[in-house]
Amino acid sequence: MHMADALLSPAVGGAMWVATAGTIFYCSKKVKEDLDDRKIPLMGVLGAFIFAAQMINFTIPATGSSGHLGGGLLLAILLGPHAAFLTIASVLMVQALFFADGGLLALGCNVFNLGVFPCFIAYPFIYKPIAGINPTPLRITIGATLGAVIGLQLGAAGVVLQTVSSGISELPFNAFISVMLPIHLAIGLVEGLVTAAVVSFIWKSRPELLELTADTRPLGDISLTKVIGALGVAAVITGGALSWFASSSPDGLEWSMFKVSGHEELEAPEKGIHHTLAVLQEKTSFLPDYSFKAGDPEAEGLAETGSWPAVDSGTTISGLVGGVMTLALALSIGFLFRKRSKTA
Amino acid sequence: MAKIDTAFFDLTKLEEMANNDTVIHRIDPRVKVLVASIFVLCVVSFHKYTISAILPFGLFLIIVINLAEIPTPFLLKKIVLVSPFAIMVGIFNPWFDQQPIMVLGAITITGGWVSFVSILLRFCLCVGAVLVLIASTGFNTICFAMVKLGMPKIFAVQLLMLYRYIFVLLEEGLRMYQAMTLRTFDGRAIAMRIYMHLAGQLLLRTLDRAQRIHLAMLCRGFDGNIRVCQTLRMAKLDLFFFAVCFAILLLMRCYNIPAMFGRLITGIT
């Protein structure tokens, strides 16, 4: 599932972008150091393969819904983690640009969710130890299925965290994650089975291709500490960026602090279901609602930044009138251009 | 029909648009990439209840779309096509956030509805921005621009190669899919069991192809480095365009122009 720009705050989106870009630089360096120039065409063509294979839908047995190949783990198995990460990033970039899956800002999140987990967690720590150096179809199946499931669960959790900490959507963490995880458990199972089948197929028909392509070096290549370290760095960057944004807009910070503390001044409706939900959200969203800029309430349009629950009818009406006028202007511009291009 | 047909269509269609020649097409790709990024960043940085202040960005986009002569129905169709996730997540807002935000006569509008509309608006603008970028620039040019902006070369090279072979592999996949459909009769999507074989077969062919391509590259002196003579020249006009767009975007971000305008008209302060 692809994260969308519309649900992201710039702080979260930006932090994920930085983390992703950093990983891309790191992996590019690694692949270059690898000095295996076979990998360059291989990455390109396998990326195209994933792209094409994803475009064919199949029915998932007993559910009637349709699925498609995920690809992250498959690429890691065929290319090794670093090259695979770059390839996934490329596939997602093409999808973002041509099919508007996600968006420019969300690209960081999507690459992170669909790339880091399969390549740097699922592959080295799950698939590889299980499949081993001399894989058998059974080992491949177990490893691939488990790897895909766990990779996707982490990815889904990533989507939830990013959405919730962006605070554009009101979905509470608990509710959201309790929907996302089971759905992605099913998807992960399917993806794992397909990955396993495809890898076994290659392994049976042309074993030398797997040897050729796979990162033959054992686990030592990427150590647990390194991965945890990298993720830690990403987290620190995220947190740092967040607090930077937060401190640069004290109003927003103040606002969310008030919200967390449930301060009286805010006069939030603290009764009934809203209250419980609000409390639930406070409890569960460990990254509270940071807002990017709420500095100048006048400029923001008081009603919309909603320094809660100020219902200033004056500002609201002028906002409405102005908004309608902007819309009308937009439409007429479009219309004018159309006319001109027709007469031209 | 399968998605694979439409994918082919989308790619070729957008690529074709990118071959047009308009004011927007002629701008340096780096400028376009940067402006698109700033645009998206501005749009998503508004507070979740913002609607009117975002509208001018739509205006900006519509002007660019028209200058670039991109067919609007095509864009709208694509936007609608990808909207489900944003809508699915956003639709919960009215439910969870029932805080009244404004009262219009008898109707009380809650924060949830306002933020839902805001999400949809952001969504259309962000998706629109991406599509306009690609339709007015083309994929390869964007790649070159990104390299100039600091993207690692090795990443760019395989990205270009991926893009090149998408067309080849989509066609190959499409033909396999056709061959398979012709021997199935219930018209549903294909069974997972069959898909596995199909994908395995395609992968096998892909791996063989990768070997042949590598050979072709070696035959022409490939040594791990890709050299491309591609020159991008930043003209004064490009810088000017960038400055203007930047200023406009910043202005729209900092001031709620519709509200100011509305205040001016209605006289309410």
Next chain:
Amino acid sequence: MSHHIVEVQDLSYTYADGTKAVDGISFRIHHGESVAVVGANGAGKSTLLLHLNGYLTPQNGKVRIGDFPLTRKTIKNIRKTVGMVFQNSDDQLFMPTVYDDVAFGPLNLGLAVEEVEERVIEALSRTNSEHLKDRPPYKLSGGEKRAVAIATVLAMSPDILVMDEPTSNLDPRARRSLIDLLSGFHHTKIIATHDLDMVLDLCERTIVILEGKIMADGPTVEIFQNTALLATCHLEKPLRMQPSPVIGPKVQ
């Protein structure tokens, strides 16, 4: 059964990107006829063939196969009636073994297992490839693949065989045995190809296409003698109708 078995009326097809691949084509092919469709690269041959088996539905005009007009409803029947052999056998063979691949279609028809088995064996023996039964398709030679691809289609017992460039990439002997195989079939045959010598051997009638339009439709021998027509359509006389080169022209 209808007298004429394949009828195309004013068929047009434009791809999503605006390429007009087929542009107002009409013809009738009768039961048992063997017809070649020839033309330059990109003339629209493959696109035309995809209409005959219901992969593409007509955007404009009509296609009738046997007694049925081609519509969403009749597609199932039409796919049973028309068997299509692809240009690249690799596109067509995707199951783990030759047997599975040939059985794929009959199983989808919902036949009983014994009947499926019978059909598979029969189809394989008609293409002389029974011995390949348990081999995986990707390990076969080009000629063997082509024979198996034809067997997968024969197993559906179609009335009409549609083939896209059946002789491409075959060595001369494999090409010859394919031609012999095909000439032994009494199906209605529609063959798109660049191999005009095969057309000479197999098809009494030829349809020439240029840029999606029919330029000529008539007896093969007449068409191949019309040098001007062939030249405008990017074709040449079949090699056997060209003058034999002087023996030893270039030995230095």
Next chain:
Amino acid sequence: MSHHIVEVQDLSYTYADGTKAVDGISFRIHHGESVAVVGANGAGKSTLLLHLNGYLTPQNGKVRIGDFPLTRKTIKNIRKTVGMVFQNSDDQLFMPTVYDDVAFGPLNLGLAVEEVEERVIEALSRTNSEHLKDRPPYKLSGGEKRAVAIATVLAMSPDILVMDEPTSNLDPRARRSLIDLLSGFHHTKIIATHDLDMVLDLCERTIVILEGKIMADGPTVEIFQNTALLATCHLEKPLRMQPSPVIGPKVQ
């Protein structure tokens, strides 16, 4: 420079799965010769060609190109001397535009940008495809792709051209213009193909391979008249040397 430019001595190659694709092949090809390598599907033609530009290194036996024996050290030089045109042009055109693709090799040679430009333009004009310069490869027709693929190789100014099935999947006119193009080159040419009629036009010498072994090596015209040899090697006389069919044999 050495008198004989390509020399293969007792070359053998076995694939990882145990297939013995090349089995003790020896020959010498002199400067400026044009030699055809023919044989059945799977005879080992492509495998043999892969040795000539150093993609495969000999498991057994020796390969000498010009003055150098083929070893890890000389591979780079040999690849500059030998230009290879692939059967599938898509494999060879991997850059975003035709220009970039043709420039790829010269840039790797470390030439200055102006010289690269010159070479690209020259190579494209020699294959009559200058107008395709800015097109992406996937928008080219089969014949155009083949011409550009040859241009990419010519831009490296090789001494020897090695081609694997250059005429496959081309329509008759595109095939003819390719043959005309190739006959205008004065490079040493080694062509693996099933198109024996092209061999008749282009190559004065033919090497016949069967199951990895050389069955015959001699003047083309002699070989094509040896019907028994052709039959054992899964070949046939070129179509133009076959009797013209009776006109109208099948019209009912």
